[in-house]
Structures are given as C-alpha cells and as structure tokens.
Amino acid sequence: MTTPEDLRDLDAVASLADPVRRRAYETVAAAGGGAVGRDEVAQALGAGRTLAAFHLDKLVAAGLLEVSYARRSGRTGPGAGRPAKLYRLAEGEHAVSVPPRAYRAAAELLAEALEQSGAEEALYEVARRHGSGGPARSDVSELLTEHGYAPAAEGPERIVLRNCPFHRLAEQFPPLICGMNLAMVDGLLTGSGLEGEWAARMDAAPGRCCVTISKK
Amino acid sequence: MDAFHLAQINSARLRAPLTDPSMAEFVEGLTLMNQLADRSPGFVWRLEGENGDGTIARPDDPSRIYTLSVWETPEHLRAYAYQSEHLDYLRRRREWFHPNGTEAALVLWWIPAGTIPTMRQGISRLGRLRAGGPTPDAFTFRQMFPAPEPAAR
Numbered sequence: 144m145t146t147p148e149d150l151r152d153l154d155a156v157a158s159l160a161d162p163v164r165r166r167a168y169e170t171v172a173a174a175g176g177g178a179v180g181r182d183e184v185a186q187a188l189g190a191g192r193t194l195a196a197f198h199l200d201k202l203v204a205a206g207l208l209e210v211s212y213a214r215r216s217g218r219t220g221p222g223a224g225r226p227a228k229l230y231r232l233a234e235g236e237h238a239v240s241v242p243p244r245a246y247r248a249a250a251e252l253l254a255e256a257l258e259q260s261g262a263e264e265a266l267y268e269v270a271r272r273h274g275s276g277g278p279a280r281s282d283v284s285e286l287l288t289e290h291g292y293a294p295a296a297e298g299p300e301r302i303v304l305r306n307c308p309f310h311r312l313a314e315q316f317p318p319l320i321c322g323m324n325l326a327m328v329d330g331l332l333t334g335s336g337l338e339g340e341w342a343a344r345m346d347a348a349p350g351r352c353c354v355t356i357s358k359k
Numbered sequence: 360m361d362a363f364h365l366a367q368i369n370s371a372r373l374r375a376p377l378t379d380p381s382m383a384e385f386v387e388g389l390t391l392m393n394q395l396a397d398r399s400p401g402f403v404w405r406l407e408g409e410n411g412d413g414t415i416a417r418p419d420d421p422s423r424i425y426t427l428s429v430w431e432t433p434e435h436l437r438a439y440a441y442q443s444e445h446l447d448y449l450r451r452r453r454e455w456f457h458p459n460g461t462e463a464a465l466v467l468w469w470i471p472a473g474t475i476p477t478m479r480q481g482i483s484r485l486g487r488l489r490a491g492g493p494t495p496d497a498f499t500f501r502q503m504f505p506a507p508e509p510a511a512r
Contacts, residue, residue, distance in 0.1 A: 261458025263450075315501050317441040318449035325450070345447040349438060353446060 151206060155237040158205035163188060167198040171208055171230050175293065175305035176350050178211055178229035199230050209233045236311065247311065254316045263319055267326040274330020283356065286335050287328075292352065302341075304352035313353070321345065321353040328354050362509035363469040364403055365430045368481030370464050371456040373422045377414070385455040388448045389413060395443060396428065401435020404428060404475050415478060427481050429470065433503060436467075463488045466497050469506045 159165045170187040171179045185195035202208040212226040238247075257266055280286045283302065287294040293306035307313055313320040328343040339359065346355040375381050389412045396402055396413075405428035408415040417423040430436040439445060466488045470476055484497040493502040 259458065259460055261453055263453050317446060318452065321441075321446055322450040345450060347442050347444070347446040349442045353442075 149239075152237040152239050155205045155207055155235075156239050158201055158207065161198070163190070163194075164198040164201060167195060168202055168207060171199075171202075172232055172293075174231070175295065176231060178213070178231045180227050180229055184230070196228075203230070206235055206237070207233055250312055251315065254312060254319055258316060258319055263322060266319065266323050270323045270326040271330040271333075274327040275334030277331070277334050280335035280337060283332070283335075283337050283341050286331055286337070287356075290327075290331060292328075294356075300358040302356040304354060304356075307352045317353075321347065324352065325354050328356065332356070361431065361506070362472055363506040364472045365433050365436060365467055365506075366470045366476045366481070366484075367426075367428055367430070367436060367465065367467050368476075368478075368485060369426045370459075370485060371424055371452070372459075373424060374455055374457060376421070382455055384451075385448070386412070392445050392448060395445065396439055399435065399439040399443070401431035402428075402439070403430055406478065425478065425481065427476060427478060429475060433467065433500070437500065463499070465499065467499060467503075468497055469495075469504075 159168060166188055167184050170184050181192050181195050181199065184199060185192045188195055188198075199208065203210055208230045209232070211229050211231065213229055214224070214226050257263065274290075277286075284294045284296070287302070287304065291306065291308035292304040294302045295305050296302055307324070309320050309324060313324070322345075325343060325345050329338075332338045332341050332343060341356050342359050343354050343356050345353055347353040373382070377386055393405070393413045396405060405413055405426065406415060407413055413426055414424040415427065417425070428436075430439075440449070463485060466481075466484045468484050487494065487497040488499070491497075493499055493504070495504040495507075498504045
C-alpha cells in the first residue's frame with residue numbers, strides 16, 4: 144500500500160466515503176459515459192450548486208471523474224454564455240486490496256490458458272450455471288443491477304447495459320469474456336424465471352456491454 | 360493522412376472443409392462480415408482471394424486459412440472486430456476452428472500508408488511473433504507498439 148499508484152487508488156476509493164459525495168458520483172455514473180452538469184447533480188442531491196460543484200471537483204481531483212466544457216443550449220458566439228462545466232466517469236479503474244492481492248493477473252493467466260486450450264465452452268457452461276443459481280425474480284432491471292450491470296431501457300422492448308463488469312479483461316480477451324458474459328446473463332434470466340419474457344444476445348457496440356436484452 | 364496504416368493477418372484451422380454442412384453458418388457469415396468490413400470506418404484493404412470470400416487457404420494444407428487486411432488505425436480494426444456483429448462469430452469460433460494452442464493466430468504490424476502487404480509477408484510476421492513474442496515489427500492487441508515516426512523530409 145505504499146507505491147504512488149497504490150496511494151492514488153486509495154485516495155480515489157476513500158473519496159467516496161462521504162455519503163453526499165458518493166451520491167454525486169452515482170448520479171454521474173448513472174449517465175453511463177454521458178456528461179452531466181452541476182445543476183443536475185445538485186438536483187439529485189437536493190443541495191445547492193456550490194455544494195454539488197465542491198463534491199464534483201473533489202471527485203475529479205481523486206481521478207474518478209473527468210471534466211469537459213460545452214455550451215449545452217447549442218448556441219455559440221456572443222450572448223451564448225459561458226460553456227457549462229460537465230462531468231463524466233473517468234476511464235481509469237481503482238481497486239484497493241489489503242493485504243495486496245493480484246486476482247486480475249490471475250484472471251488474465253486463466254483466460255489465456257482457456258483460449259489456448261480451446262476450452263471456451265467449459266467457461267460458458269460454468270458461467271451459465273452460476274448465473275442461474277438465484278431465486279425467481281419479476282423485475283429484470285433489478286436482477287441485472289444486483290449483478291453489477293447498469294441496465295438502461297431503450298424503449299419497452301430492449302435493455303442495454305451501460306457497464307461491463309469485466310471491462311479490462313473483456314478488452315484483452317473479447318470473444319472469451321464477452322461469451323462468458325452472455326452465458327452468465329442468459330443464466331440469470333433462466334434462473335430467475337424471466338427467460339420466457341426476455342432473451343439475451345450478443346450485440347456488441349462501442350461504449351457499452353456486448354450483451355443486450357430484448358423482449359421475446 | 361497518417362503515414363502508417365495497420366496490417367493484420369489472422370490464421371485458423373478449419374474443423375471441416377468449407378463445403379461441409381457443419382460450416383454453413385460460418386460461410387454465410389463470411390459474406391456478411393466481409394460486407395461489414397468493407398463499409399466499416401477506417402477500412403483500407405483486404406485480400407479477397409481466389410474464392411472472393413476473403414479466406415486464403417494454404418496450398419499444402421487447405422484446412423489452414425488466413426485473412427489479410429489493412430486498417431487506418433488499431434482502433435478502427437478493434438471496432439470492427441470486437442464492437443460489431445463480428446464479435447458473435449468470434450465467440451462461436453470453436454464450432455468451426457480448432458484451438459490454436461500456443462501458436463499465435465493474429466499478428467499486427469505497421470505498413471507505409473498506400474502500400475499493401477503480401478501473404479508471404481503476413482505469414483513471415485506470424486512467424487516472427489511466434490518465435491520472439493511481440494516486437495514493433497509483429498505485435499498483438501494485448502501488446503501494442505506505436506507507429507514508426509514518419510521519416511524526416
């Protein structure tokens with residue numbers, strides 16, 4: 144816990160200890176990769192703009208958020224006003240482990256070995272079985288949220304997932320990890336008794352999870 | 360325009376000849392994925408091959424096929440390969456291809472923009488990656504190297 148990188152991770156995570164700041168973070172996170180202004184965050188917090196800005200800037204300093212500027216009205220030139228300061232999730236990931244553990248390194252080795260031996264199907268099968276182990280459910284969004292996804296409805300028939308719980312690993316082993324993810328979501332739907340209503344499929348696109356869920 | 364483009368060669372060993380019924384969905388996908396590649400942002404060139412389906416079979420081992428293509432940047436190739444419908448075909452690759460074992464199946468390298476690679480060059484780059492691991496001359500998505508600096512004028 145003493146390298147500069149460790150300390151940055153610790154600062155980043157520790158900055159979320161304040162409950163108001165955590166809610167500010169969650170408000171920005173709920174926009175997926177989208178940018179959010181101070182006013183929206185202030186409204187979500189039920190607080191003033193100054194307090195919202197204070198917490199947002201702390202989150203930027205901790206490396207959890209990034210700043211961009213834009214004229215939100217689309218107006219330009221004189222009279223358009225100052226560009227608004229907007230916040231979005233930063234690219235980086237932060238994990239703190241006490242004592243130090245390297246599970247990601249282990250996951251990378253396991254993934255590489257699975258690919259080399261062509262054992263993808265075994266992984267998909269395990270993922271499907273683990274996904275399907277839960278109790279019956281009626282709300283698909285709740286089910287997905289509980290498992291680390293960030294579901295967002297696109298109309299009544301389709302749900303996209305704004306978060307990939309396996310992001311770094313999926314970037315390194317896309318077919319393997321996205322296939323595992325699909326099997327897992329498929330298992331979740333089956334295990335919760337929602338498979339008659341919803342179906343998961345591979346539907347890769349930039350900036351979101353490779354799986355989408357559609358009404359049958 | 361960038362001075363260098365990204366070349367890629369990809370190799371796979373078929374479980375059955377392309378005419379076998381078990382390969383029908385793969386063959387169907389080839390046409391669709393070639394069309395998708397051709398209209399993808401940053402696509403520069405691909406070797407169409409004698410069959411016109413973009414798969415080039417090794418003369419001494421027809422079960423060994425290759426694809427060879429050029430893209431403006433690694434991000435363009437990544438978007439096509441992993442952030443499009445193509446990903447689902449990759450996910451299903453064991454239905455159609457044998458595992459590669461420890462042999463690298465995909466290699467990337469930089470070529471001067473406006474030039475195209477040959478099969479011989481591609482296979483030689485695969486050989487370099489297999490022999491010496493990733494280097495600036497033969498690398499992978501997991502271990503990238505930046506494009507060479509344009510030569511001074």
